Amino acid sequence: MYYNQSCGQRSDAAKGNNYGNAARAGFIRSMQRAAVNIYKTENSFEMLVFAPGRIKEHFHLDVNGNELTISYTPPTDFPRPEWVLREYSRGGFTRTFSLDESIDKTNISAKYTDGVLQVSLPLLAGKEEVKKEIVIN
Incomplete structure (x- = not known):
């Protein structure tokens, strides 16, 4: 499973402004995420x-292909x-994660308790990670 940095807003620097609020925009996004x-x-x-x-x-979880969006x-x-x-935001956010072939996408479940959303991503049987020692010649 891999994390994709996904952000709907562009910083001032990305918009062509090399001054000002780029650092502030990044800080605000980190508070919202x-x-x-x-x-x-x-x-x-x-x-x-x-x-x-x-x-x-008001949470929404969506699997689209190999991506899970929360x-x-x-x-x-x-x-x-x-x-x-x-010091923190209770506002909206979006996080996107790439799912590899070992995840059973049809049986993903979630629960929200005490301020923590727990998402369970079950593994498919027989899709264990390949482990192999590589001999250096």
């Missing part, structure tokens, strides 16, 4: 998407206070 940890078990990859303060019904869209009536200090 939910952090993800992935670990492997004997039968699956387990993905933990850290997204506190979100509403379960997105969150806040409700339209989502309160937007005038922040005094803001």
